[in-house]
Amino acid sequence: MTSAGNAAVFTIGCRLNQADAALICTRLEEQGWNIVRPEYEGRIDLMIVNTCTVTGTAASKSRAAVRRFRRKHPECCIVVTGCSVEIENSDWIREEAADLILTNPEKKNIADLIIKHLEHKSISTGRKFSLEQPVEVFKEKAAxxxxxxxxxxxxxxxxxxxxxxxxxxxxxxxxxxxxxxxxxxxxxxxxxxxxxxxxxxxxxxxxxxxxxxxxxxxxxxxxxxxxxxxxxxxxxxxxxxxxxxxxxxxxxxxxxxxxxxxxxxxxxxxxxxxxxxxxxxxxxxxxxxxxxxxxxxxxxxxxxxxxxxxxxxxxxxxxxxxxxxxxxxxxxxxxxxxxxxxxxxxxxxxxxxxxxxxxxxxxxxxxxxxxxxxxxxQLGKELPVIFERKNQEGSFYGWSDNYINVICDDPTVHKNTITTVLAEETLPDGSIYAKLV
Ligand code: SF4
The missing domain is CATH 3.80.30.20 (tm_1862 like domain)
Structure with missing residues (x-):
């Protein structure tokens, strides 16, 4: 499949929004988009801003993100979706020159809607969106x-x-x-x-x-x-x-x-x-x-x-x-x-x-x-940890099942696998220093 271009998804807010962002990535990839990070320095053709409106701060962060992307990637197609779209009057999104506004239910068909938009080059801001009929059980049809x-x-x-x-x-x-x-x-x-x-x-x-x-x-x-x-x-x-x-x-x-x-x-x-x-x-x-x-x-x-x-x-x-x-x-x-x-x-x-x-x-x-x-x-206790990253000094960083940030210097640590450690010492940043059991 030839690439449709580079696409990035920027998400604000809760873990549910992050799960939605992952589904969006899948749908875009299925349509041939190459997914890059939002901070990618090269060309970005499509930027999805998945907004949140639970607090006033989240709403203003959404707006700032759209503005920043428009400045950095003037040619890219910016799509705004998420809770800000559902709740707020869409004026700010239009003012920030977003190209397309999609409601939460429309995320499901996001890839098709973007293709249609790009084909017709029609700017759809300002149109009235209707919510889907509520259903008790739903399918995403994508992982x-x-x-x-x-x-x-x-x-x-x-x-x-x-x-x-x-x-x-x-x-x-x-x-x-x-x-x-x-x-x-x-x-x-x-x-x-x-x-x-x-x-x-x-x-x-x-x-x-x-x-x-x-x-x-x-x-x-x-x-x-x-x-x-x-x-x-x-x-x-x-x-x-x-x-x-x-x-x-x-x-x-x-x-x-x-x-x-x-x-x-x-x-x-x-x-x-x-x-x-x-x-x-x-x-x-x-x-x-x-x-x-x-x-x-x-x-x-x-x-x-x-x-x-x-x-x-x-x-x-x-x-x-x-x-x-x-x-x-x-x-x-x-x-x-x-x-x-x-x-x-x-x-x-x-x-x-x-x-x-x-x-x-x-x-x-x-x-x-x-x-x-x-x-x-938790000091003196054994904790199951997944180590996710290693710094330049060779220390491994990860999270215990009970959500404590754990640091271990043992060079035999394997990343991304559940490892049991013994919690030895608390560190000033609120993490625990541990050794392998
Ligand atoms: S209304 Fe809001 S705060 Fe209350 S349970 Fe639902 S999501 Fe949570």
């Missing part, structure tokens, strides 16, 4: 290909029905639907055949996976029973009744990483209620306790929003106390930013910007302490 990564992301689910009051995702990604079971299993096997040692299952709300009664835990049992030396990581999960069963599967199966990123968002019932979250702080705490009991050494990370409307100083302090008790290994901190079209954007009792910064700084300090505590708790 994601990760040209420059050692870890693969496998999309198993799309959309969300929860409508948390601050979140734009249900509007951007549509209702919950699960990817066809057979297709997921087949893609997973393909990733194993391609030599990936870690496969991350992604989705907006992967605990909601359900293909005709077959749930996420069924999927995990099936995938982890496949032969081979590999591990499965779950991307962020939402508190959900299924999660207790998830702990059992994790406990019984070492192929599933001891890792949960479980969004708490706030540590008080008042704010959780206002956010339309479906659990109380006590229920969340009970789950965390059960997780630690079932899976010793588990990494539990979370997302927290500071400065949500109505978060008084007292509620912030109360939330902080709860967060401290949870001893998270990692916290992604977000300052509340109103997303137009969500109920929270209309809430009055806003927290002043400087006060938000103060709260964010308090929480960052606490997060750093808790992270250190978690890492120190």
């Amino acid at each position: 994601g290909h990760f040209p420059f990564k050692s870890r693969a992301f496998l999309k198993v689910q799309e959309g969300c029905n929860n409508f948390c009051s601050y979140c734009i995702v249900p509007y951007a990604r549509g209702p919950e639907r699960s990817r066809d079971w057979e297709e997921v299993v087949s893609d997973f096997k393909q990733f194993l055949a391609d030599g990936f040692e870690e496969i991350v299952l992604t989705g907006v709300n992967i605990c909601a996976y359900n293909d005709n009664g077959r749930t996420l835990t069924d999927l995990l049992r099936t995938l982890s029973a496949l032969p081979g030396n590999f591990r499965i990581r779950l991307s962020s999960t939402e508190p959900h009744p299924n999660n207790m069963e998830l702990l059992e599967v994790m406990r019984d199966n070492p192929k599933i990483c001891r890792f949960l990123h479980l969004s708490l968002q706030h540590g008080t019932d008042e704010i959780l209620k206002s956010m339309n979250r479906k659990y109380t702080a006590a229920e969340f705490a009970a789950f965390i306790e059960a997780a630690r009991e079932a899976v010793p050494g588990i990494h539990i990370g979370t997302d927290i929003i500071v400065g949500y409307p109505g978060e008084s100083v007292e509620l912030f302090e109360q939330g902080l106390k709860f967060i401290r008790e949870m001893a998270f290994a990692n916290i992604h901190i977000f300052t509340f930013s109103p997303r137009e079209g969500t109920p929270a954007a209309k809430l009055k009792d806003r927290v002043d910007g400087r006060e938000c910064d103060r709260r964010r700084a308090c929480l960052s300090t606490l997060a750093a302490d808790m992270k250190r505590g978690f890492i120190e708790s």
Whole structure:
């Protein structure tokens, strides 16, 4: 096949967007495009910007990326897709002179749509896009290909029905639907055949996976029973009744990483209620306790929003106390930013910007302490690690199953294979120095 030209895919945002980007790469390669990195210095003929709009910062990063690519590659065809397209008025995309705008559902046919666009040289910005009819089970009809990564992301689910009051995702990604079971299993096997040692299952709300009664835990049992030396990581999960069963599967199966990123968002019932979250702080705490009991050494990370409307100083302090008790290994901190079209954007009792910064700084300090505590708790333990890179001094860098950055100087280390090490010492950058067992 003759090459259609050089194409690059630039992705912002969550692991689901990264899984989408991999699928886009596959579809473009099937059409004869040669995939290069976005920072490639040579000619790029086609640039896909896969945007995110979950926070205001992500939206402005999307815009800056389009502008940068237009400046650096004035002749290239720029296609903008992803959540910014679904949510925002497309004026900024048009102003940045993008050539084509595609919605999330249109990503499936991205290669054909680009070809059509290039054939007709028609600039389609400004046209009205319609969302596909929601379906419960969907097929991608392509396996994601990760040209420059050692870890693969496998999309198993799309959309969300929860409508948390601050979140734009249900509007951007549509209702919950699960990817066809057979297709997921087949893609997973393909990733194993391609030599990936870690496969991350992604989705907006992967605990909601359900293909005709077959749930996420069924999927995990099936995938982890496949032969081979590999591990499965779950991307962020939402508190959900299924999660207790998830702990059992994790406990019984070492192929599933001891890792949960479980969004708490706030540590008080008042704010959780206002956010339309479906659990109380006590229920969340009970789950965390059960997780630690079932899976010793588990990494539990979370997302927290500071400065949500109505978060008084007292509620912030109360939330902080709860967060401290949870001893998270990692916290992604977000300052509340109103997303137009969500109920929270209309809430009055806003927290002043400087006060938000103060709260964010308090929480960052606490997060750093808790992270250190978690890492120190692993000293003297054996950790399964996949080493991914080697620096010029000969040190190997990798990640443990419970998501600690591990460094090892042993020259006999093999990259990209699961290796057991003994955690010996913490380093100032938050990693662990280890030796081979
Ligand atoms: S569960 Fe809530 S925060 Fe998560 S994607 Fe759905 S609406 Fe957004």
